[in-house]
Amino acid sequence: MLKQATVEEAQQVALLAQKLWHNNEVSDLQAEMAQLLHKKDAFIVLAYAAEQAIGFAQCQLRYDYVQGTETSPVGYLEGVYVEKGARLQGLAKKLIAACEEWARQQGCTEFASDCELDNQDSLNMHLQLGFSEANRVICFTKKL
Numbered sequence: 379m380l381k382q383a384t385v386e387e388a389q390q391v392a393l394l395a396q397k398l399w400h401n402n403e404v405s406d407l408q409a410e411m412a413q414l415l416h417k418k419d420a421f422i423v424l425a426y427a428a429e430q431a432i433g434f435a436q437c438q439l440r441y442d443y444v445q446g447t448e449t450s451p452v453g454y455l456e457g458v459y460v461e462k463g464a465r466l467q468g469l470a471k472k473l474i475a476a477c478e479e480w481a482r483q484q485g486c487t488e489f490a491s492d493c494e495l496d497n498q499d500s501l502n503m504h505l506q507l508g509f510s511e512a513n514r515v516i517c518f519t520k521k522l
């Protein structure tokens with residue numbers, strides 16, 4: 379079952395999100411997700427098996443330039459995660475489709491995402507779901 383997340387489910391989202399974004403504390407993610415759930419330009423969808431949250435996708439509108447796009451705003455997939463035992467069953471596809479539909483309802487005609495250069499699983503998933511690679515980039519920083 380898929381459903382739009384509510385503020386009361388921010389902790390379930392955060393527990394899943396921490397498995398995707400390992401360097402973050404669950405409490406920080408919970409606060410961030412609760413804040414996003416109050417925004418009109420953000421959307422989080424949860425997947426449940428029985429009473430257990432087993433996956434989520436988070437998207438929002440981006441108004442700045444998004445690589446490979448021509449319009450604004452663009453629906454942007456910020457993250458998607460499915461528990462290991464529930465993978466390869468089309469759940470990520472359904473979660474992302476829910477985000478795409480939400481973006482359409484917000485007036486978007488384009489949807490975008492990204493992944494790390496070395497994340498072959500994510501790259502394969504994106505390509506299988508109809509995304510086209512727009513660019514590859516390596517970012518640099520320098521202390522001043």
